[in-house]
Amino acid sequence: MASEKLYMENIDACYLRDFTAEVTAVDDNSVTLNRTLFYPLGGGQNWDTGSITWDGGNLEVSEVRGRGDIQHFVGEDHGLTIGEKVEGSIDWARRHAHMRMHTAQHLVSGLVYEMYDGARTVGNQIHTNRSRIDFNPIRFTEEIIEELFHKANEIIESNLEVTDSIMTRDEINAIMPPDRTNMDLLPISVKKLRVVKIGDNLDLCPCAGTHVRA
Template identity: 35%
Template sequence: RSTLVSNVDNLLEFDRTIFYPTGGGQPFDTGTIRVSGKSYNVIDVIKKGDALLHKIDSPLEASRGEVIQEIDWNRRYSHMRYHTAIHIIDAVVHHSAGKYGLITGSQIYQDRARVDFDFPEFSRELADKIIDDSNLVIAQKHPILIKEMTSEEALAIPDLARTEPGRELIRKLSMVRVIEIVGVDAQADGGTHVNNTAEVGKIHLSGIESKGRRNKRMNIVLGSR
């Protein structure tokens, strides 16, 4: 339950929310809200400054009131599994490639994902090895923890942010959210994740692409858990 605090052109803001906005390569949550006995579909969630705006599919006259929120759990859980899979792949690449293999981008969908790395040389054989090693991590059933620490504490941990833009973002924050795959890796991250690597399921490599001289892409799909 939450309270509606603003309604401008069917963009709703609540005092708290369970909906995740688009960000960090992860799509927004969909679902429903219920106000005064009537349900509305949430079709987009937008972060604007410190506010999260929820776009609904039909007009709502109220600008205040109690709200019941419900997300599409199947969609959210799929995003969680893919987001954690990308973190595992990134950890494997980072620990094997060092200064090479920095992640340059990713995009999550409900049924697939892609992840891009800075590699001077890349091949299907190397990609297969990365995926095989990632699946070993998944099979080891590592717990996944969410922690918060100060900006100073985060900057003191090597590779918590692996790019200068990431480090610059940490410098601007007072508190930093960290995702730790216990015994494997830790990164500053604001996305949603599963509780254990076993929940990810098996990663399948559906293809590789060259997106530039050094920018290489892996496309993945997840099998059943």
């Protein structure tokens, strides 16, 4: 059974910092839990770090990977066994930085599409102190960057609510063009997705990442 991703329950769950879980699998340098708040590498967003504590000790989580079963890398000779009850705690400063960066990426991607002839996001990398967004087709000038900078900050200052929900493919496509949300790149077999919305559909995009409330 796949690890339950607690951070995906809703936007508020992204703000949780501690949780309890049970070890479901172990290997030389990692453990898998039945439920977790740790975000794994994926969707352009870097992994969470933090710690796992149990009766036998405390371990630092240095890396998190996986789609179904989420592996928490804790180093060799960790001493954890299947069935062990543990408490997890994420590095909040790192998580919150990723949340802010990821929501900002959604905002900027939506603005670039709307303001510059449908230029779409073709890649991104979310880190704590820097991020990168790849667009095509567009060639940025200083004038464009300044215009985009001011528009993004204007929207940020308006403190729009950020929400998430589960929507069908058809519902998403009825609100946003498929090339804006990259729905046209997803397998047709994918029928329902978690979407993140900024304001009154200022931006709406399928996403499994962590985000701020506003």
